Amino acid sequence: MITEAGAEPGLLHRTGRWCARHAWRVVAAWLVLIVGLGVANHRWGGTYADSFSLPGTAAQTGTDLLKAHGDASSSGVSSPLVLDAGHGTLAGHQAAIGTAVGALRRLPDVLSVTDPLTTPGAVAKGGAIGTVTVRFSSNPAGFERSYLNGVDAAVRPLRADGVTVEYGDPLGQLAEPKSADAVSEAIGIGVALLVLLIGFGSVAATGLPLLTAVLGLGVGLSGLGLIAAHASFAQAAPTLAAMMGLGVGIDYALFLATRFRALLRAEEELDPAEAVGRTVATSGRAVLVAAATVAMALGGLYASGIGFIGALGAAAGITVVVAACASLTFTPALLGLLGRRIDRLHVRRPVAEPTGDGDVWHRWAARVGRRPSLFLAGGVALLAVLAAPVASMHLGHVDAGAQPASRTDRRAYDLIARGFGVGANGPxxxxxxxxxxxxxxxxxxxxxxxxxxxxxxxxxxxxxxxxxxxxxxxxxxxxxxxxxxxxxxxxxxxxxxxxxxxxxxxxxxxxxxxxxxxxGVTASGLAFTDQLVAKLPLIVGVVVGAAFLLLLTVFRSLLVAVKAALLNLLSIGAAWGVVVAVFQWGWGGSLFGVTEKVPVESYVPMMMFAIVFGLSMDYEVFLLSRIRETWLRHGDNHRAVATGLAATARVITCAALIMTSVFLAFLLSVNVVVKMLALGLGVSVVIDATVVRLVLVPATMYLFGRANWWLPGWLDRLLPHLDPEGDGQ
CATH class of the missing domain: 3.30.70 (Alpha-Beta Plaits)
Incomplete structure (x- = not known):
């Protein structure tokens, strides 16, 4: 097919149109993929455990020396079993202790087991509390959960004899209660359903982004599980991947569905398959740029030189890439199946994109345009206040002492602190x-x-x-x-x-x-924090620099690229400040299930930076692409800003509400670090979609005027051309 301009449609246009016209083939291919990967992951998928090395550090050198020259007690991974005889003494349970120690030694993957009654310093003053140190061949946190059955059976004589037995970390991590991730995902999807129904009215337009996101998430997590069988991923990796995959999956499909509906409303005679082609060639191109930006930001974590951090970014990046692929193929297929019936089932009159100057978003843009300096100053002041706590940020490792008392590793931590002193939890x-x-x-x-x-x-x-x-x-x-x-x-x-x-x-x-x-474990954790602090400026520089070049290439403007980078840094600082206030200062921490003040987990700021910077660029690309589209058509900066804001404000607001609900739903997780990430990411999306996107971006663009679109000629010739929302070809 030849377009009106007589040119052959581009690859994205042809891909979208083909998916719409061969919808059942595309749907069948995705269903086969999700079922096949799901079965393969169930059978051959790996496990997740916190494990990292720090080459070049004193802590790692010491560990390597112990392995090379130490005795058997220095090899493998040790984990304490903490015993409490209550009002008696452990010496009164000698027979039960001997039986349990013998049974533990016979378990697979156990290298050695100490007897507290014959090991110096293993029994606290008073004789009631003691530790059995079990040394495993590898990190027990990564074992199959069924391994606990053998441990429970081995210590059963002790419990039958009236001795309390608790599992310290890392064995305690294996005994961690089942995560609430499934509940969190269900809550996020439920809120997304409600927001989409209220925002767009159409049942079909609501279900389409959700179906695409869930499908992409299933494929992404199954693929991650298979990779985990051959690579090491942290315990938080699947949760982080689920948050990202679900959030961006809904967003990307939503942007496509919104553009498709607008095209059908604008041209009543337009063939739905052709409308899908144009949708993928325009908004689909923006999805590609946005997904590439997020993936690039997450990939930038490898610049830390720490595999543990890079792997977390890779885990989230996998689900982002899969979400983009699903949005560019599965969503067009569903749009092709629905065609003009996309608005047939509705709970209220479906809402179209703004077409005139009288809608609420045009009026808001006009208000900002009348006093851009005032709005800019107010927005920056608000972000500065929220970011103020960052000055007192204390990075560290959130240990078992911050976990709920319902967990065995927390109870083991408390027993050690009571018997040996709190410092014995971190020798x-x-x-x-x-x-x-x-x-x-x-x-x-x-x-x-x-x-x-x-x-x-x-x-x-x-x-x-x-x-x-x-x-x-x-x-x-x-x-x-x-x-x-x-x-x-x-x-x-x-x-x-x-x-x-x-x-x-x-x-x-x-x-x-x-x-x-x-x-040791504590020293390695602190050395890990030191390395992250040293590498954070490098990560910030790499990610900001790469995003600057991408935006410069896409929008052909120095000011737009610089402004986007600076405003995103402000919003990230504000989100960091909220995390410090809640978790480190304890302001409202109990509302989120955190029982005490804790340091900010060392890798959370770096992860938040990469994720928030990538996600904020999503909204930046979608907003600025519409502004630039109007600018190129009319050459009027004020009109371009108002029209672009009005055209994207509703969909960006809905997308942000959905993304926020997805992130905040993970506050139900039993993992404090996941709670930290969930709150930080949720707050950052709210800040970015309101203060930044609705206030600071239009205010700065009004102030800069035509200078927004200035680019030196030599630089324009040097940069490749990449249009985020082409002409539909």
């Missing part, structure tokens, strides 16, 4: 690598061990230090430092830095060529 392991002379000289090793013990014990914030012991090959001295504060406390972070940077080098100053490292 630091000190590893000293001796030089050749010290390895051969036992007296030199002993003198160094004595000096090391006394110097470390004198450091403020240290509750206790175990006497350093030599490894079996005499290459290492190993000691455990117990802080006076819990692993989440800022004081523990300060102690870690003091030990690594000051106390340990000072203690080894006269020890020849000995070098010391602070390692």
């Amino acid at each position: 630091l392991t000190v590893v000293v690598q001796l030089d050749g002379d010290e390895v051969a000289d036992a007296s030199a090793r002993q003198r160094l061990a004595t000096t090391l013990h006394s110097d470390l014990a004198a450091v403020p914030g240290v509750a206790s230090v175990t006497p350093p012991v030599a490894s079996t090959d005499h290459v290492l001295l190993i000691s455990t430092v117990t802080p006076t504060t819990g692993p989440q406390d800022r004081a523990t972070t300060d102690l870690f830095h003091t030990l690594q940077n000051t106390a340990l080098p000072h203690a080894l100053d006269g020890g020849g060529g000995a070098t010391g490292y602070v390692t």
